[in-house]
Every structure is written in C-alpha cells, then in structure tokens.
Amino acid sequence: MAETIIELVNLTKKYRSFTAVDHINLRVEKGEIFGFLGPNGAGKSTTILMMLGLTEPTEGQAKVCGIDPARNPIEVKRKVGYLPEDVGFYDDRTGLENLVYTAMLNRISKAEAIEKAKILLQRVGLGDVNGKKTGEYSKGMRQRLGLADVLIKSPQVSILDEPTSGIDPQGVRAFLDLIVELRNEHGLTVLFSSHNLHQVEQVCDRVGIFVQGKICAVGTIPDLSRQLFGDTDHGLEDIYNSFFEKGGAQHE
Amino acid sequence: MNENLQKNFFKRRQTRNIEGEDPSIGSKENKVMHPFWVMVSKEISDQVRSWRFIIMAALIALTCLGSLYTALAQFSKHSGSAEDAFFFLNLFTLSDGTLPPFTVFISFLGPLLGISLGFDAINSEQNRGTLSRLLSQPIYRDYVINSKFVADLIVISTLFVALGLLVLGSGLIALGIPPTADELARLISFILISIIYVAFWLNLSILFSVAFHQAATSALSGIAIWLFFSIFYNIIVDLLAKAIAPKGMLTEGQIVEFQNFVLGLMRFNPSQLFSEATITLLMPSVRSLGALTMQQLEGALPTPLPIGQSLLMVWPQVTGLIAGSILLFGLGYYLFMRREIRPR
Numbered sequence: 001m002a003e004t005i006i007e008l009v010n011l012t013k014k015y016r017s018f019t020a021v022d023h024i025n026l027r028v029e030k031g032e033i034f035g036f037l038g039p040n041g042a043g044k045s046t047t048i049l050m051m052l053g054l055t056e057p058t059e060g061q062a063k064v065c066g067i068d069p070a071r072n073p074i075e076v077k078r079k080v081g082y083l084p085e086d087v088g089f090y091d092d093r094t095g096l097e098n099l100v101y102t103a104m105l106n107r108i109s110k111a112e113a114i115e116k117a118k119i120l121l122q123r124v125g126l127g128d129v130n131g132k133k134t135g136e137y138s139k140g141m142r143q144r145l146g147l148a149d150v151l152i153k154s155p156q157v158s159i160l161d162e163p164t165s166g167i168d169p170q171g172v173r174a175f176l177d178l179i180v181e182l183r184n185e186h187g188l189t190v191l192f193s194s195h196n197l198h199q200v201e202q203v204c205d206r207v208g209i210f211v212q213g214k215i216c217a218v219g220t221i222p223d224l225s226r227q228l229f230g231d232t233d234h235g236l237e238d239i240y241n242s243f244f245e246k247g248g249a250q251h252e
Numbered sequence: 253m254n255e256n257l258q259k260n261f262f263k264r265r266q267t268r269n270i271e272g273e274d275p276s277i278g279s280k281e282n283k284v285m286h287p288f289w290v291m292v293s294k295e296i297s298d299q300v301r302s303w304r305f306i307i308m309a310a311l312i313a314l315t316c317l318g319s320l321y322t323a324l325a326q327f328s329k330h331s332g333s334a335e336d337a338f339f340f341l342n343l344f345t346l347s348d349g350t351l352p353p354f355t356v357f358i359s360f361l362g363p364l365l366g367i368s369l370g371f372d373a374i375n376s377e378q379n380r381g382t383l384s385r386l387l388s389q390p391i392y393r394d395y396v397i398n399s400k401f402v403a404d405l406i407v408i409s410t411l412f413v414a415l416g417l418l419v420l421g422s423g424l425i426a427l428g429i430p431p432t433a434d435e436l437a438r439l440i441s442f443i444l445i446s447i448i449y450v451a452f453w454l455n456l457s458i459l460f461s462v463a464f465h466q467a468a469t470s471a472l473s474g475i476a477i478w479l480f481f482s483i484f485y486n487i488i489v490d491l492l493a494k495a496i497a498p499k500g501m502l503t504e505g506q507i508v509e510f511q512n513f514v515l516g517l518m519r520f521n522p523s524q525l526f527s528e529a530t531i532t533l534l535m536p537s538v539r540s541l542g543a544l545t546m547q548q549l550e551g552a553l554p555t556p557l558p559i560g561q562s563l564l565m566v567w568p569q570v571t572g573l574i575a576g577s578i579l580l581f582g583l584g585y586y587l588f589m590r591r592e593i594r595p596r
Contacts, residue, residue: 084388104285106389110285
C-alpha cells in the first residue's frame with residue numbers, strides 16, 4: 001500500500017455566509033496523478049490554497065507530506081510546488097533569471113540554481129529562448145516556464161491549476177507526457193486541476209469531481225463508470241455530465 | 253550529453269552538501285543566500301533599472317547641481333565672510349533668489365521620489381500574477397513587504413549619501429576650505445533626516461499600493477496628498493489663522509500663544525517638520541522655531557548653537573517624522589498580512 005501524501009479531513013472554508021469548500025475528505029497517495037474536476041467556483045482553487053497554507057480553513061484539517069499547512073506553511077511550501085492559474089513572471093527578466101530567483105528563494109546557491117534552471121528549460125522545451133524576456137513569451141511558453149518554476153525546487157508534490165490552458169495541441173501532448181515522465185522517474189505526486197476532461201482522462205490515475213464545494217465522486221475512471229452506469233465503457237465525459245444533470249436537477 | 257545531470261537534478265540538495273568536495277565550495281556563487289536578502293537584492297536591481305527611478309534621480313541630481321552653482325556664485329559675492337563659523341554649510345542653504353537652495357528642492361522633490369518608488373510595490377505583483385507564485389515559495393509573507401521597504405530604503409540612502417558627499421566634494425574643490433567636524437556632523441544629520449523624510453512618503457505610497465488594486469489609483473492618491481501638503485495645506489492654515497486671529501489690544505503673551513497655535517497646525521504637514529529640522533541643522537544661528545516673548549529672549553547671546561543643542565531642538569520634528577513613517581508602514585503591513593492572496 002502506497003503511503004498517503006495528502007490527506008484532507010472535513011476541510012471547510014466559509015466566506016461569511018457562502019461556503020466555498022464544504023467538509024471535504026480526500027486522500028492522495030504518493031506518486032499518484034490526481035485530477036481535480038469541476039465547474040468554476042466549485043471550490044477547487046480554494047482547496048488548493050488551503051493545502052498550501054495560503055488561506056486558513058474555517059474547519060477541518062489538511063495534511064500535506066505529514067505537515068499541517070495551516071500551522072507550518074513554510075515547511076509545506078518547501079515540499080510543494082504550485083503553478084497558479086494564469087501564472088505571472090517578472091516581465092523584464094529572462095526565463096532563466098525568473099527560475100534562478102525562485103530557486104534562490106528555496107535556499108539553493110546561485111551556481112546550482114543556474115545549472116538546474118538550464119536543464120529544466122531544456123526539458124520543458126524553452127532551451128533555445130532563454131535569452132528572451134518573459135514579457136515576450138506566448139501564453140503557452142509561460143505555462144511551460146511555470147512548470148519549470150514548480151520543478152526547480154525538486155518538490156514532492158506539484159499542484160497544477162489549469163496548466164494546459166493556452167498551449168497548442170502539440171504542446172499539450174508534450175506537457176502531459178512530461179508530467180507522466182516526471183512522476184515515473186521521481187515518484188512525484190501531481191494534483192492536476194482542469195476543465196479539459198480529455199486531458200484529465202489521458203493522464204490522471206484517479207479523479208475527484210467537485211460540485212458546489214463538495215467532492216461528489218472519487219476514483220479511477222473505470223470505477224466511477226461502474227458505479228454510475230454498471231459497466232466500464234463510459235468515459236470521463238459521460239461521468240462528468242451525469243453529475244451535472246443530477247446536480248442541476250437537485251437544485252432546481 | 254547531460255543525461256546524467258538530467259537524471260540527477262531531482263536529487264535533493266543535501267546529497268550535494270554531504271559530498272562536500274565540490275571544488276568551488278566557499279565561492280560567492282556557491283553560497284546560499286538567505287531568501288530575504290535574495291528578495292532585497294532583486295528589488296534593488298528592479299528599482300535601479302526602472303525608468304522612473306532613473307528619471308527621478310536625474311531630476312534630483314540636476315536640481316542639486318543647479319542649486320550648488322547658485323550657492324557657489326553667491327559665495328564669490330560674500331567672499332569677506334570666510335571667517336564666519338559654519339561657512340561651509342552655506343553651500344546647502346545659500347540662494348540668490350532665482351533658484352531655491354538644495355534643502356528646499358529636497359523638501360519638494362523628496363516626496364515625489366518616495367511615491368514613485370513605492371506606489372506599485374504590492375499591487376503590481378498582484379496584477380502581474382507573481383504574488384501568488386512568490387507566496388507559494390517557502391518564505392514568510394511579510395518578507396514581500398519588508399524586502400520592498402528595505403530595498404527602497406537602501407536605494408534612497410545610497411542616492412542621498414552620494415549626492416551629499418558629491419556636493420561636499422565639489423564644495424571642497426571650489427572653496428578650498430575643508431568643513432569642520434561640527435559642520436560634517438550637521439551634514440550627516442541633514443542627510444539622515446532627508447532619508448527619513450523620503451521614507452515617510454515611501455511608506456505612504458506602499459500603504460496605498462496595498463490598499464488600491466490599480467497602480468494608477470495608488471500613484472494619483474499619493475501625488476494628491478503630496479500636492480495637498482505642499483500647496484494647499486499652508487493656504488488653508490493661513491485662511492484659518494486670519495479667521496480666528498484675536499482682535500483689539502493684545503498682550504505680548506497672547507500674540508505668542510496665537511503664533512504658536514498656528515505653527516502647531518502647520519506642523520501636521522510633514523514638509524514643515526522637514527524644513528524646520530533642516531534649517532535648524534544647517535543654520536546653527538537658528539535658536540528657536542516658534543515665537544518667543546521679549547522676556548524669554550532676555551539675556552540670550554546671539555551666538556550659533558552647538559550641534560548637540562541643534563539636534564535637541566529638532567528632536568521632536570524627527571520623532572514626528574519617524575512615528576508617522578512607522579504608523580503608515582504598520583497600517584500597510586496589517587492590511588497586507590490580513591489579505592487573502594488569490595491568483596490573479
């Protein structure tokens with residue numbers, strides 16, 4: 001049995017009367033690629049922020065790598081890489097300089113940071129543009145630089161929020177392959193949040209579907225298909241849609 | 253080629269430290285810097301490279317040059333006064349009326365420098381989407397605002413110390429008379445107070461950069477307050493003073509009391525505090541900042557004050573400026589720490 005690396009117990013976040021995240025329970029194992037699915041405002045990003053200790057839960061607890069991010073956010077952030085949705089860089093610096101800065105914030109010496117950053121830039125396919133300022137990067141290039149930025153601190157867990165938006169189809173392919181590769185090489189755990197069901201289906205071992213602050217379903221795609229339809233022939237799209245037809249009907 | 257490197261880059265740093273036999277160990281490049289100073293040095297290089305800083309520095313350097321030139325021209329007219337004590341300090345305060353002296357320029361342009369350095373400190377990070385990325389690194393949240401303040405303070409200090417020493421140096425060359433120890437101490441205090449004064453405005457603009465999401469709003473608010481204090485505030489106080497001025501036969505005591513009341517109102521203006529402090533320091537003959545009765549003046553010798561006494565006299569002004577800075581910074585800090593940082 002693989003070890004649990006992320007554990008959420010009754011995690012809740014309330015903003016005045018609005019409940020963004022409602023008593024979520026979840027376990028993610030080490031080395032897993034876990035997909036977060038759900039419409040906008042379903043609580044995916046808030047859950048991620050609580051896992052990083054960037055916002056405090058109203059109730060419940062998160063444990064990442066065995067550490068409580070609400071109490072010890074620095075330790076968690078040392079081990080977790082986070083790629084925010086629509087990531088920003090210092091536009092007047094090159095990609096290399098941006099990466100070296102992140103590395104040095106993680107207490108890596110300058111010489112080592114430069115060495116690591118060059119390798120990572122090669123790896124995400126930005127090796128030949130490292131003299132270019134990030135202000136001139138396209139959206140796809142920024143996302144790839146964002147992945148390199150997450151990886152430069154050698155994290156145990158990477159949280160990627162909508163990482164593939166704005167990348168061309170071929171780029172997406174390479175991006176997803178890279179994620180799977182890294183997982184296979186280093187046992188990296190990946191939380192992958194996306195609206196793109198096809199991509200999630202391609203890479204994720206398990207998925208969790210968020211509806212209005214709750215996780216309605218967790219499991220592998222064949223498992224979910226069996227639960228819902230009694231067979232394993234249905235894809236993620238059918239599963240996802242069935243939740244929203246059901247969810248919609250409940251609330252009408 | 254670097255297949256091996258590629259495989260190994262994921263190894264944690266510790267393994268490297270245990271090896272310990274890296275030939276370049278101990279070199280500067282290989283030293284691990286504290287994240288706070290990494291941030292400070294990045295902020296400094298951002299500021300120094302930015303156009304607004306270059307423009308502001310050039311503007312201040314030019315006015316400094318201009319006022320130095322007029323001061324030196326005045327010196328040649330008053331060449332007989334070389335025996336005066338504190339001859340050298342005239343360099344900063346002398347003017348022929350066409351161009352104001354250096355201290356006046358600093359009290360006018362210093363706030364603009366402070367505002368231009370700080371007005372987009374926090375909100376630009378938020379708008380560029382770098383803030384959430386930065387905060388997902390293992391650093392404390394207050395490093396962001398503290399490192400910006402420290403970096404800007406270092407930039408301001410460097411600029412002012414350099415300018416002050418340049419004026420001193422060119423004065424030495426042009427006049428051929430070295431400053432006395434007392435004069436030097438007064439100059440250093442003047443530079444320190446200028447830095448505190450600019451830091452006050454810097455903190456105001458950092459506060460606005462936390463409070464307002466748009467950099468333009470924060471810049472305009474800062475400039476509005478600066479204009480209010482440098483132009484309108486004195487007019488308003490004058491109007492008020494005229495309206496409430498006591499009429500009829502008055503004793504000397506009543507007049508002095510009224511004068512001091514008006515002065516008290518004026519002192520809510522930071523630039524008033526700054527100019528009182530600089531005038532006292534750079535003109536040792538200034539013995540009092542408020543109005544005095546004849547009684548109080550009785551027996552006073554019209555000699556310049558020693559530096560200790562001058563410093564004692566401006567201590568309330570300096571304390572006021574420092575307290576204002578701390579208050580503004582504290583408020584900005586509080587707002588920033590309480591905010592929930594979401595990705596753009």
